[in-house]
Amino acid sequence: MSLSQERAPVYEALEEFRRMRVVPFDVPGHKRGRGNKELREFLGEKCVSLDVNSMKPLDNLCHPVSVIREAEELAAEAFGASHAFLMVGGTTSAVQSMVLTACKRGDKIILPRNVHRSVINALVLCGAVPVYVNPDVDHQLGIALGMKVSQVEQAIKENPDAVAVLVNNPTYYGICSDIKSIIALAHAHGMMVLADEAHGTHFYFGDNLPAAAMKAGADMAAVSMHKSGGSLTQSSLLLTGPEVNPGYVSQIINLTQTTSGSYLLLSSLDISRRNLALHGRETFCQVVELAEYARAEINAIGGYYAYSRELVNGDSIYDFDVTKLSVYTLEIGLAGIEVYDLLRDEYDIQIEFGDIGNILAYLSIGDRRQDIERLASALAEIKRLYQKSRNGMMSQEYISPQVVVTPQDAFYARKESLPLKETAGRVCSEFVMCYPPGIPILAPGERITDKILDYIVYAREKGCSMTGPEDEKIEALNVLL
Known part of the structure; x- marks a missing residue:
């Protein structure tokens, strides 16, 4: 059967099910919202009426054979993967499934230390041994960079028995490693390559953006559709390549993922994949334009530094995700977290995070030019009202660890x-x-x-x-x- 990216099988099945007016004697117990008036009024009758359980017409996430399977096939095609899994436990679940697929107790995995906690949580679960590549640090910005190919090569040379290499693609700040070269190097030594693409969904649908992991030849990638892809919070994708056994991956996923997959999350993945496949390129072109406009406006204020591709050095910063609006704040004497708090408390602007020296405003498919102007105006006023000397400010964001035991x-x-x-x-x-x-x-x-x-x-x-x-x-x- 030929695939059409205009289809959304899970969404279509839910709409058909809603028209059937089935009498529910199954879970969830709110019975299409009738048993929880406050919830129905808060979320809306249509929403709670579609919060349903697995059944034959709607397939089963643990062992999909119909509409969920079709949705996964469409996602695989859209992202250039051999197989895709719809995930309802967030990208945390997808990342952990990657690591648990590749590693068992005692296996070595090469990875940068500036990984999300979900990666190290997976090592706690399976007993794999981390071989950390301590990334370089940009001493002006205080942030950890990507893995150098030479660092990965050295780690492989010293640990030829490692089974996998994990790559951030990109980091939270937008920094990308040379993932193509790392994949070629790892594969030459018989190692799998896992990509944490929590912040890289748009790489698959943008022009002049960094390389997407599956297109670069990675074995597995965890993709946060809910971040830049537009789906509901906690919905994600796990992508696999041709050398990975999808049946085994499914078994791994089912070790930890719920047996009661939310159809609200599943349908949001289905609809969002369709939107990206049909309109993603033009949409993310607009996101890039917004981000470049925002950088120009913020840098014109003075004191702030909204950085971009000028950082690229072909190695530890092989590429930069220009949709990431990362801004260095220490020159105005304020830690990133202080600017973060001021934006929220004084200007009703909620950005993604603030750390010791930087803030990140996450831009994606729902942002507008007037929102950027409001952010830039607020930053200008914060500088005028709160700027102070940076004496005594801590600037180092990343500290290399000393690993003693697993x-x-x-x-x-x-x-x-x-x-x-x-x-x-x-x-x-x-x-x-x-x-x-x-x-x-x-x-x-x-x-x-x-x-x-x-x-x-x-x-x-x-x-x-x-x-x-x-x-x-x-x-x-x-x-x-």
């Missing part, structure tokens, strides 16, 4: 809780991170240093949202006995 061994080891200031020199057994972006400052198995403790205290004082430890106030850490 994440799994550390997470499940005997441990004790100590006051933060007493943990220097000990081995951490939990995560500490600012969220977003969710890149661990500390991960299980890493040695705690004075530099890391200074960073944690500083970030907490500046207002970063710190997550991970058992102690919610981040005044104590669990360390190995």
Whole structure:
């Protein structure tokens, strides 16, 4: 059967089901909203009437044979993959499924340390051993960059028994590694290549954007459709290449993914894939134009630095995602998180995140020129009202870790809780991170240093949202006995 990207099989099946007026004696218990008036009024009758359970006319996410399978085939074609899986546990679930597919206990995986916590969580689950490539740091911006091909080559040389290489494509800030060369290098040594494309959905549908992982020959890619692709929060795709067994991947996914897949999420993936396949190129051309306009407006203010492809050096910054509106703030004497808080609290503008030295305004298919102008005006006023000396400001965003034991061994080891200031020199057994972006400052198995403790205290004082430890106030850490 030939595929038509104008189809949306899950959405179409739901619309047909809605017209059938079926009497529900199954879950969910709100029974199309009748049993929960407040929920029905809040979300709307149409929405709750389509919050249904798996059944023959609607297929089953755990073992798709009809409409969900068709939707996955269409997604695979649209993204240039051999197979696609609709994911309802977010890209966290897709990333973890990639790692669990490629690795078992004791296997080595080569990866940059500036990965999302979901990657290291997967190592806790499966017991794989991380071989970290510590990325270079841009010392002006304080951010971690991509992996150099030479760094990956050295890691492969020192760990020829590694089974996979994982690549961020791109980083949260828009930095891209030379993914094509890394894929060729890894494949030459019999290793799989996994791509975390949480922030790269648009690469598949844009002109003059960085290389998309599947088109570059990656074995697997986790794609956040809900970020730049327009689907509902928590919906994602897992893409696989021709050398990956989709039946085994399905088994891996079903180890952790819900057996009660949300049809609201599934239909949003289906509709969004259709929109991207039919209109993605023109849409993301407009997003790029908006981003370039925003950069020009913000850089004209002075003090801020909205960076772009001028950073590209052909190696640790092989390419840059120009849709990412990343802005350096320290020259006006404010940490990124301080600008983030001011934008929200004083100007009713919610951006994606602020860290020690940068902010990120996430631009995608729903943004408008007038919104950009409002953001630029607010940034100009923040500079005028709040600018101060940058003396005493911390600028280093990324600190290379000292890995002592594997994440799994550390997470499940005997441990004790100590006051933060007493943990220097000990081995951490939990995560500490600012969220977003969710890149661990500390991960299980890493040695705690004075530099890391200074960073944690500083970030907490500046207002970063710190997550991970058992102690919610981040005044104590669990360390190995």
